[in-house]
Amino acid sequence: MTTIDSKIPQGELKDKWTNYKNHQKLVNPANKRKLDVIVVGTGLAGASAAASLGALGFNVLNFCIQDSPRRAHSIAAQGGINAAKNYQNDGDSVYRLFYDTIKGGDYRAREANVYRLAEVSNSIIDQCVAQGVPFAREYGGLLDNRSFGGAQVSRTFYAKGQTGQQLLLGAYSALSREVNRGSVKLYTRYEMLDVVIIEGRARGIIARNLVTGQIERFFGHAVVLGTGGYGNTFFLSTNAMGSNGSAAIQVYKKGAYFANPCYAQIHPTCIPVHGDIQSKLTLMSESLRNDGRIWVPKKKEDAEALQKGRKTANDIPDEDRDFYLERRYPAFGNLVPRDVASRAAKERCDAGFGVNNTGLAVFLDFKYAIQRLGKDVVAARYGNLFQMYEKITDQNPYETPMMIYPAIHYTMGGLWVDYELQTSIKGLFAIGEANFSDHGANRLGASALMQGLADGYFVLPYTIQNYLADQIQVPRMSTDLPEFQAAEKEVNDKIAKLMSIKGKRSVDSIHKELGLVMWDFVGMARTKESLETAMNKIKALKKEFWSNVFIPGEANSLNTELEKALRLSDFLEIGYLMAIDAYNREESCGGHFRSEYQTEEGEALRQDDKFSYVACWHYQGEDKDPELLKEPLDYEFTERKTRNYKE
Amino acid sequence: MENTINITLKVWRQRGPKEKGFFETFDLKNISTDMSFLEMMDVLNEQLVAEGKEPVVFDHDCREGICGMCSMFINGHPHGPDEDVTTCQLHMRKFKDGETITVEPWRSAGFPVIRDLMVDRNAFDKIMQAGGYVSVNTGGIPDANAIPIPKPIADEAMDAASCIGCGACVAACKNGSAMLFVSAKVSQLALLPQGKVEAAARAKKMVAKMDELGFGNCTNTRACEAECPKNVSITNIARLNREFLCAKIKD
Ligand SMILES: Cc1cc2nc3c(=O)[nH]c(=O)nc-3n(C[C@H](O)[C@H](O)[C@H](O)COP(=O)(O)OP(=O)(O)OC[C@H]3O[C@@H](n4cnc5c(N)ncnc54)[C@H](O)[C@@H]3O)c2cc1C
Ligand code: SF4
Ligand code: FES
Numbered sequence: 045m046t047t048i049d050s051k052i053p054q055g056e057l058k059d060k061w062t063n064y065k066n067h068q069k070l071v072n073p074a075n076k077r078k079l080d081v082i083v084v085g086t087g088l089a090g091a092s093a094a095a096s097l098g099a100l101g102f103n104v105l106n107f108c109i110q111d112s113p114r115r116a117h118s119i120a121a122q123g124g125i126n127a128a129k130n131y132q133n134d135g136d137s138v139y140r141l142f143y144d145t146i147k148g149g150d151y152r153a154r155e156a157n158v159y160r161l162a163e164v165s166n167s168i169i170d171q172c173v174a175q176g177v178p179f180a181r182e183y184g185g186l187l188d189n190r191s192f193g194g195a196q197v198s199r200t201f202y203a204k205g206q207t208g209q210q211l212l213l214g215a216y217s218a219l220s221r222e223v224n225r226g227s228v229k230l231y232t233r234y235e236m237l238d239v240v241i242i243e244g245r246a247r248g249i250i251a252r253n254l255v256t257g258q259i260e261r262f263f264g265h266a267v268v269l270g271t272g273g274y275g276n277t278f279f280l281s282t283n284a285m286g287s288n289g290s291a292a293i294q295v296y297k298k299g300a301y302f303a304n305p306c307y308a309q310i311h312p313t314c315i316p317v318h319g320d321i322q323s324k325l326t327l328m329s330e331s332l333r334n335d336g337r338i339w340v341p342k343k344k345e346d347a348e349a350l351q352k353g354r355k356t357a358n359d360i361p362d363e364d365r366d367f368y369l370e371r372r373y374p375a376f377g378n379l380v381p382r383d384v385a386s387r388a389a390k391e392r393c394d395a396g397f398g399v400n401n402t403g404l405a406v407f408l409d410f411k412y413a414i415q416r417l418g419k420d421v422v423a424a425r426y427g428n429l430f431q432m433y434e435k436i437t438d439q440n441p442y443e444t445p446m447m448i449y450p451a452i453h454y455t456m457g458g459l460w461v462d463y464e465l466q467t468s469i470k471g472l473f474a475i476g477e478a479n480f481s482d483h484g485a486n487r488l489g490a491s492a493l494m495q496g497l498a499d500g501y502f503v504l505p506y507t508i509q510n511y512l513a514d515q516i517q518v519p520r521m522s523t524d525l526p527e528f529q530a531a532e533k534e535v536n537d538k539i540a541k542l543m544s545i546k547g548k549r550s551v552d553s554i555h556k557e558l559g560l561v562m563w564d565f566v567g568m569a570r571t572k573e574s575l576e577t578a579m580n581k582i583k584a585l586k587k588e589f590w591s592n593v594f595i596p597g598e599a600n601s602l603n604t605e606l607e608k609a610l611r612l613s614d615f616l617e618i619g620y621l622m623a624i625d626a627y628n629r630e631e632s633c634g635g636h637f638r639s640e641y642q643t644e645e646g647e648a649l650r651q652d653d654k655f656s657y658v659a660c661w662h663y664q665g666e667d668k669d670p671e672l673l674k675e676p677l678d679y680e681f682t683e684r685k686t687r688n689y690k691e
Numbered sequence: 692m693e694n695t696i697n698i699t700l701k702v703w704r705q706r707g708p709k710e711k712g713f714f715e716t717f718d719l720k721n722i723s724t725d726m727s728f729l730e731m732m733d734v735l736n737e738q739l740v741a742e743g744k745e746p747v748v749f750d751h752d753c754r755e756g757i758c759g760m761c762s763m764f765i766n767g768h769p770h771g772p773d774e775d776v777t778t779c780q781l782h783m784r785k786f787k788d789g790e791t792i793t794v795e796p797w798r799s800a801g802f803p804v805i806r807d808l809m810v811d812r813n814a815f816d817k818i819m820q821a822g823g824y825v826s827v828n829t830g831g832i833p834d835a836n837a838i839p840i841p842k843p844i845a846d847e848a849m850d851a852a853s854c855i856g857c858g859a860c861v862a863a864c865k866n867g868s869a870m871l872f873v874s875a876k877v878s879q880l881a882l883l884p885q886g887k888v889e890a891a892a893r894a895k896k897m898v899a900k901m902d903e904l905g906f907g908n909c910t911n912t913r914a915c916e917a918e919c920p921k922n923v924s925i926t927n928i929a930r931l932n933r934e935f936l937c938a939k940i941k942d
């Protein structure tokens with residue numbers, strides 16, 4: 045059987061990264077110029093990596109789907125970014141950030157990776173401030189912090205409700221500088237459609253120029269994927285419309301392992317679904333849970349009256365409100381981790397206490413914060429979020445509580461990578477949300493931005509050199525090599541096949557159907573039966589897609605329907621992978637909740653003796669189930685406990 | 692309570708940058724007023740696809756007003772009639788039953804049409820590449836709290852930094868000037884000690900690039916400020932002018 049080598053360095057937890065850096069191979073400045081690195085993606089991970097590699101002197105080719113690197117999905121992150129600075133003197137430390145992340149991930153992440161993440165977190169804040177990121181400050185001129193779910197310290201740095209935007213614009217600035225210096229070349233409105241493998245190593249990509257429709261070939265000594273997460277498998281999610289999992293599926297089909305696909309995060313605070321034309325779900329930042337209190341009515345008749353529109357939230361007196369998170373989790377209250385908060389909302393709604401005309405929503409109430417702090421303070425903290433909410437729902441959160449419901453938000457699973465962020469294909473790296481990395485079975489708020497930038501600024505620029513140091517003798521290869529030709533042909537064949545179906549269904553109609561299957565059967569609570577149903581339905585839907593989709597227009601021209609179809613063909617694969625992984629994992633952990641495995645109080649019940657491993661799925665060919673490989677997770681430095689947010 | 696309206700859409704269609712464009716008219720029935728403008732466009736496109744036709748091409752991604760990708764000129768306004776929103780945040784409740792809605796791309800020499808409502812805003816990237824950054828490499832940076840920054844200054848920098856690079860300011864301007872966009876970045880960085888060092892040189896380089904790329908001059912009509920979805924203030928233009936003068940004096 046294949047064994048999986050995660051290449052964790054020797055030594056004490058706190059020494060591993062230093063040991064690694066002290067002994068890794070480096071590339072000297074003269075040789076860097078001779079090495080081409082392809083970076084796909086310009087989100088926090090991709091942009092920070094491309095900028096850093098460019099600054100080091102490598103020759104970087106950087107791709108994105110949008111018309112500008114600044115528009116990558118990372119731009120939408122609202123709440124903040126964690127770091128172990130302990131500026132608040134409230135007891136934070138690298139170890140505590142490490143520990144909270146490991147615990148938050150329900151003991152399904154690698155200790156060494158997570159420790160490194162916590163260790164480099166502080167440099168990220170320094171870097172961003174130096175770039176001119178306007179983080180929020182206190183009156184004394186020092187940086188301000190707020191608290192986020194799953195932590196008892198205030199370690200989250202933020203820039204109004206636009207932290208992702210400001211961090212991405214910082215990375216985009218750094219990237220722009222490298223473009224100006226000639227070390228990075230940008231390819232915007234390009235979509236990678238396959239990786240090119242030569243003698244077992246990633247040596248380039250095939251990409252489609254989205255404006256002309258032309259298929260083009262690009263060589264790189266190494267290829268880095270910072271292509272984001274696959275939450276849009278669910279159609280309705282908080283992700284941007286263009287977010288997709290295609291690059292991951294392309295390389296999976298070439299042999300890269302896909303790890304823990306079933307670990308997906310359902311975010312508790314999103315604006316509820318309003319109709320079947322809806323195109324996406326809008327997140328209301330988790331930071332709102334700092335001051336907002338979540339409740340549903342205590343009495344069923346009140347819930348029914350609210351659903352029918354016979355009562356409004358303000359008609360329910362305080363004593364008839366059930367602040368269920370504060371009730372169930374006194375220690376963390378409204379700031380429990382996301383998976384816990386989402387399931388608690390579902391539990392109340394399933395029991396008939398939900399609000400909104402659908403019964404699928406709970407209240408997030410600022411009345412109490414306004415009483416305590418005044419409207420001005422609340423407006424200063426959350427004004428832009430309130431405005432966004434009002435524009436969408438036509439309701440004023442200063443006067444009536446917000447309504448929220450969980451929605452798919454983030455995917456912890458992704459491409460398997462070792463400690464060096466290298467996938468199981470040599471020379472192919474994955475960073476940011478695209479890899480399975482550091483969050484285990486559940487990601488804490490404000491930790492994705494941290495991980496994306498840690499990977500891009502401070503980890504990959506080191507670890508990739510350990511690989512590239514052996515490649516300095518390899519001359520740039522011609523893209524006329526047979527491997528490039530074959531990869532391009534495969535892509536062209538796939539496109540031709542899609543165009544020739546000329547069926548009856550639009551891409552979106554099939555994608556919406558997939559989304560419903562995912563939400564109903566692979567969503568917040570999964571069972572053996574629901575997952576079997578999902579797998580069957582997804583198989584059938586895949587058939588429907590490949591025999592009945594309709595794509596107007598031509599392939600060799602701008603064609604937005606074709607773009608969506610190509611992505612949907614891969615979402616269908618991911619949906620299946622998520623289901624099979626969830627089926628296999630007969631335990632509940634973090635964002636993966638199998639109803640068969642819960643405590644009497646309804647909390648997730650892990651099965652450490654059986655499932656303490658990373659599930660790595662290895663492609664076996666079209667219409668065959670993938671092979672499961674296991675990377676054991678040995679906890680050397682922390683004791684695994686049952687997560688407890690009650691006391 | 693769901694309200695619906697019937698509308699007539701006049702949409703700009705154009706195959707490519709060099710081809711002649713025209714308005715195409717569509718009738719849409721039973722549009723929920725809770726829909727966003729782009730969801731209404733999705734309904735239109737699903738109809739077109741069902742008829743075997745090519746959908747109307749437009750840029751969009753985040754659909755929550757932050758990526759700056761959506762860019763429609765609706766009834767004579769960039770991002771439409773509502774205040775302080777992008778096209779994707781505009782909702783159909785802002786329109787009346789029976790209304791005719793005209794949808795065009797950004798029109799400006801700096802932003803050639805790619806197809807239909809999609810334009811090429813590469814020029815903004817080029818202006819950024821000319822100097823929209825602080826020249827620091829990754830790593831070797833002093834502690835983030837080493838230089839305190841007064842809160843009002845940090846807040847002002849944040850306001851300037853909230854520009855989403857959508858280009859509505861250019862589309863709104865009769866001269867096709869990009870001054871609001873450029874000044875927002877110049878201001879943000881000039882306000883902060885980290886960016887101050889290169890402030891004058893940055894202003895000069897970014898303005899030179901803007902001129903080179905065919906954007907017009909600013910004649911203070913304030914149309915940009917009125918249409919900017921993020922409320923970027925034209926006081927930033929005054930600051931840009933100061934930095935620009937500084938650079939000229941140093942020359
Ligand atoms: C609404 C929202 C709010 C969030 N708020 C927070 C928060 O407050 N704190 C936090 O820590 N995290 C937050 N997150 C999560 C976080 O934003 C993301 O996990 C993170 O930004 C992902 O960054 P990334 O660089 O990995 O990928 P992305 O930003 O998704 O970038 C992917 C890039 O890859 C490109 N790409 C993809 N496929 C291809 C292809 N085939 N060819 C070419 N290019 C391709 C895209 O064009 C894009 O440039 C939030 C997420 C959402 C949805
Ligand atoms: S200044 Fe305003 S209108 Fe101009 S690009 Fe920035 S956000 Fe858009
Ligand atoms: S789609 Fe992102 S701002 Fe409108």
